[in-house]
Amino acid sequence: MVKPRHHPGDEWLVSYAAGTLDEAYSLLVASHLTYCGVCREKVRAAEDVGGLLLEQQTPTDLDLGSLDRVLARLDDDVAVPAVRDIRIQTEAERAHLPLPLVEFIGGDLNSLSWRSLGRGVKAVRLDAHGREDSRLWLLRAPPGMRLAEHSHRGTELVLVMHGCLHDGSEIFVPGDVDEKGDDHWHAPVVGDGEECICLVVTDAPIRFKGLVARLLQPLIGL
Amino acid sequence: MRADETGKGKLDLPADTATRMAVLLQRVGRQRDREAFALLFRHFAPRLKSYLIRQGSSTEAAEELIQDIMLLVWRKAEQYDPKRAAASTWIYTIARNRRIDVLRRERRPEPEPEDPMAGPVVEATGDAVIAFKQNRKRLMQAMTELSEEQALVVKMSFMEDKSHSMIARELDLPLGTVKSRLRLAFKRLREVLGEGW
Ligand SMILES: [Zn+2]
Numbered sequence: 001m002v003k004p005r006h007h008p009g010d011e012w013l014v015s016y017a018a019g020t021l022d023e024a025y026s027l028l029v030a031s032h033l034t035y036c037g038v039c040r041e042k043v044r045a046a047e048d049v050g051g052l053l054l055e056q057q058t059p060t061d062l063d064l065g066s067l068d069r070v071l072a073r074l075d076d077d078v079a080v081p082a083v084r085d086i087r088i089q090t091e092a093e094r095a096h097l098p099l100p101l102v103e104f105i106g107g108d109l110n111s112l113s114w115r116s117l118g119r120g121v122k123a124v125r126l127d128a129h130g131r132e133d134s135r136l137w138l139l140r141a142p143p144g145m146r147l148a149e150h151s152h153r154g155t156e157l158v159l160v161m162h163g164c165l166h167d168g169s170e171i172f173v174p175g176d177v178d179e180k181g182d183d184h185w186h187a188p189v190v191g192d193g194e195e196c197i198c199l200v201v202t203d204a205p206i207r208f209k210g211l212v213a214r215l216l217q218p219l220i221g222l
Numbered sequence: 223m224r225a226d227e228t229g230k231g232k233l234d235l236p237a238d239t240a241t242r243m244a245v246l247l248q249r250v251g252r253q254r255d256r257e258a259f260a261l262l263f264r265h266f267a268p269r270l271k272s273y274l275i276r277q278g279s280s281t282e283a284a285e286e287l288i289q290d291i292m293l294l295v296w297r298k299a300e301q302y303d304p305k306r307a308a309a310s311t312w313i314y315t316i317a318r319n320r321r322i323d324v325l326r327r328e329r330r331p332e333p334e335p336e337d338p339m340a341g342p343v344v345e346a347t348g349d350a351v352i353a354f355k356q357n358r359k360r361l362m363q364a365m366t367e368l369s370e371e372q373a374l375v376v377k378m379s380f381m382e383d384k385s386h387s388m389i390a391r392e393l394d395l396p397l398g399t400v401k402s403r404l405r406l407a408f409k410r411l412r413e414v415l416g417e418g419w
Pocket residue numbers: 004006007008032036037038039040
């Protein structure tokens with residue numbers, strides 16, 4: 001496995017550690033962490049900030065009997081939620097997808113209702129909860145495909161999971177995150193050879209430049 | 223006597239709090255030691271209560287959440303590795319995930335260390351236990367040295383469950399400024415910890 005060279009900005013890693021991200025961003029970060037040891041270490045360092053701040057909290061008195069209540073429950077016979085679902089893990093391995101994503105969609109890519117956008121491009125909006133106007137979807141596009149030129153009012157994060165994507169002078173392979181900020185027009189091109197599968201998060205509806213793409217917006221709910 | 227100080231010496235425990243908590247957590251993991259668990263509870267539960275209330279929980283909900291969190295600590299303690307994290311950090315991650323689930327009713331995707339897809343691990347160098355003790359001291363120092371505005375966005379993120387745009391609205395700042403303050407604060411902290419990557 002090649003080490004990713006394109007990472008999400010540190011503000012995403014810090015906020016993932018703080019636990020303030022929407023499900024959509026959180027899933028994209030967790031999926032990137034699957035590929036990236038460097039960012040895993042950064043998240044660990046950021047979690048230490050959380051641990052330190054917890055340690056520094058001024059203690060608040062607990063209800064009387066709080067400790068006894070928990071002590072009485074220690075022997076409750078509950079399965080330890082430690083080992084993750086084996087079936088899902090096998091699924092993830094087979095499909096070469098990060099485990100957090102496979103868990104999130106609860107199965108493989110074929111179980112999703114993909115919408116065709118023409119020319120072999122398919123997309124599916126995933127149901128993700130959160131406090132912001134973030135949107136999460138999966139995109140698959142055939143080799144050599146030029147995706148509609150578009151720009152954003154907010155941020156767009158793209159995690160490549162299969163195949164590759166050329167954006168400007170840069171190339172993104174599985175594990176890489178392509179992050180584009182405000183009013184950056186771009187038209188990524190799928191590399192030759194393999195289908196490209198990406199996880200995409202935006203925090204504002206995309207504005208497609210092309211007319212056809214714009215017509216498709218209501219269909220795919222971007 | 224403060225609740226924190228109970229048991230110091232009785233089990234022949236280290237005086238340094240972070241080291242003592244790591245030892246207690248390992249005892250729970252290896253020996254299912256209830257006395258060690260009770261000491262951990264006395265130390266962390268009152269801090270968890272403050273944390274959860276700052277996260278927007280009612281005092282009643284905080285009490286219930288603490289029951290859940292401390293039961294998870296008991297059940298998962300075997301997985302605790304003092305080389306990887308301070309006890310407070312390990313308990314923090316359990317509390318964070320639990321409150322996202324209960325208070326926000328959202329899922330918390332996490333990478334799986336055993337995922338066959340996982341990229342190479344960046345190994346800690348040298349004596350990890352000593353490193354983390356020193357790190358904790360350095361981190362404490364570094365936190366006090368952050369600029370006021372950087373410290374504020376860090377605290378709002380970790381302690382008040384505020385997203386980038388919530389912070390931007392509350393402080394009346396552009397979103398980009400909030401993001402760059404978080405990035406700069408984190409960069410500063412990592413420099414102090416000697417993590418140059
Ligand atoms: Zn990374």
